[in-house]
Amino acid sequence: MAWKTLDEMDLAGKVVLVRVDINVPVENGVVTDATRIEKIVPTLRDIIAKGGKPVLLAHFGRPKGKVVPEMSLKPLVPVLAEKLGLPVKFAEDCVGGPAKAAVAALGTGEVLLLENTRFHAGEEKNDAELSAGMAALGEVYVNDAFSAAHRAHSSTEGVAHILPAAAGRLMAAELKALEAALGNPVRPVTAVVGGAKVSTKLDLLGNLVSKVDNLVIGGGMANTFLVAQGISVGKSLAEHDMAETAREILKKAEAAGCTIVLPTDVVVAREFKAGAESEVVAADACPEDAMILDAGPAAVSRISEFFENSKTLIWNGPLGAFEIAPFDTATNAAAQKAAALTRAGALTSVAGGGDTVAALNKAGVAADFSYISTAGGAFLEWMEGKELPGVAALMS
Numbered sequence: 001m002a003w004k005t006l007d008e009m010d011l012a013g014k015v016v017l018v019r020v021d022i023n024v025p026v027e028n029g030v031v032t033d034a035t036r037i038e039k040i041v042p043t044l045r046d047i048i049a050k051g052g053k054p055v056l057l058a059h060f061g062r063p064k065g066k067v068v069p070e071m072s073l074k075p076l077v078p079v080l081a082e083k084l085g086l087p088v089k090f091a092e093d094c095v096g097g098p099a100k101a102a103v104a105a106l107g108t109g110e111v112l113l114l115e116n117t118r119f120h121a122g123e124e125k126n127d128a129e130l131s132a133g134m135a136a137l138g139e140v141y142v143n144d145a146f147s148a149a150h151r152a153h154s155s156t157e158g159v160a161h162i163l164p165a166a167a168g169r170l171m172a173a174e175l176k177a178l179e180a181a182l183g184n185p186v187r188p189v190t191a192v193v194g195g196a197k198v199s200t201k202l203d204l205l206g207n208l209v210s211k212v213d214n215l216v217i218g219g220g221m222a223n224t225f226l227v228a229q230g231i232s233v234g235k236s237l238a239e240h241d242m243a244e245t246a247r248e249i250l251k252k253a254e255a256a257g258c259t260i261v262l263p264t265d266v267v268v269a270r271e272f273k274a275g276a277e278s279e280v281v282a283a284d285a286c287p288e289d290a291m292i293l294d295a296g297p298a299a300v301s302r303i304s305e306f307f308e309n310s311k312t313l314i315w316n317g318p319l320g321a322f323e324i325a326p327f328d329t330a331t332n333a334a335a336q337k338a339a340a341l342t343r344a345g346a347l348t349s350v351a352g353g354g355d356t357v358a359a360l361n362k363a364g365v366a367a368d369f370s371y372i373s374t375a376g377g378a379f380l381e382w383m384e385g386k387e388l389p390g391v392a393a394l395m396s
């Protein structure tokens with residue numbers, strides 16, 4: 001894969017349009033988590049260090065093509081200025097007169113934030129006129145919003161085809177980590193896929209069995225695979241109508257030489273609540289009135305062995321109902337094993353997915369993984385092997 005980075009771009013004296021993800025949580029006008037803003041700071045500092053003038057394109061919320069004052073980006077200006085330590089100006093629109101005037105007035109060492117791109121209906125339609133209007137404001141385009149790269153919108157894809165385009169620091173780091181995990185990984189590669197349902201992760205499972213050496217299946221979706229093998233799972237969450245699909249995935253894995261790792265023992269309970277009485281049983285011995293809520297200790301040992309014998313790990317989906325103790329035990333133990341191997345330099349570990357990030361944070365190991373993607377949908381589509389239009393546009 002070849003994409004340009006800031007290092008290959010001449011930015012001196014140029015207006016640089018930068019697509020960023022600053023869709024931060026805001027409560028009563030106050031930013032409650034500025035992580036996304038902090039993450040774009042290196043890119044903006046580097047652009048300024050190279051003599052460029054950063055002009056930020058971003059969306060906020062879902063205004064659906066209309067001006068919704070509550071979804072203005074303007075309240076983010078002071079937070080941006082504080083995190084950057086630089087003056088941040090604001091333009092009331094992302095194209096047209098107000099934007100042009102603000103760009104013309106922008107001084108060296110200043111940053112300009114343009115109003116919510118999704119105030120224009122053309123943004124999500126990748127409208128050519130809107131893309132051209134954005135492109136007319138600058139001379140170079142930089143995309144630092146991997147999390148929006150699975151959408152072909154004017155600000156994520158359209159502009160990239162008009163101006164010389166490059167990946168920002170955050171985008172480049174994400175692409176490098178993902179490439180190391182699945183694009184061109186050091187083998188053996190083990191993937192962990194857990195979570196609630198097979199039906200939401202079919203494309204992902206289908207892609208992974210053809211790319212990884214071992215696929216650990218956990219969480220509720222493992223129950224569906226047990227059902228597919230004729231095993232009764234009692235009252236467990238399972239998609240009985242997906243049994244045939246699960247069998248097809250098992251066949252595809254076998255043909256591709258991918259080892260499927262299903263739990264050998266499981267934790268069952270009669271109630272789905274914190275501290276519910278639970279017991280460990282063999283995976284084929286779930287009582288009829290019980291539910292499987294976690295993988296058992298023997299399963300965790302086996303998973304740990306696969307981690308030890310791997311060089312690369314890619315993980316999406318918890319191994320159990322991790323929100324409720326003690327059903328977070330297997331997820332925590334496997335996460336700690338992966339973290340220890342990563343710290344020791346024996347494993348490259350990449351994880352992503354909304355609940356997965358929450359589970360790894362809860363296990364206290366997020367900082368030890370090689371890379372944790374907070375990109376959500378874009379991460380999943382990438383794991384499914386789909387081409388992300390925002391990334392593809394940087395390759396040309």
Ligand code: ADP
Nearest residue numbers: 195196219220292293317320321353354355356
């Ligand atoms: P992600 O957001 O990381 O992609 P998912 O949304 O697919 O992950 O899955 C997370 C959900 O799966 C959690 O809410 C968790 O409680 C649920 N889950 C995992 N294992 C089980 C299980 N055995 N029974 C019921 N729910 C489960």
Ligand code: MG
Nearest residue numbers: 353354355356
């Ligand atoms: Mg989820």
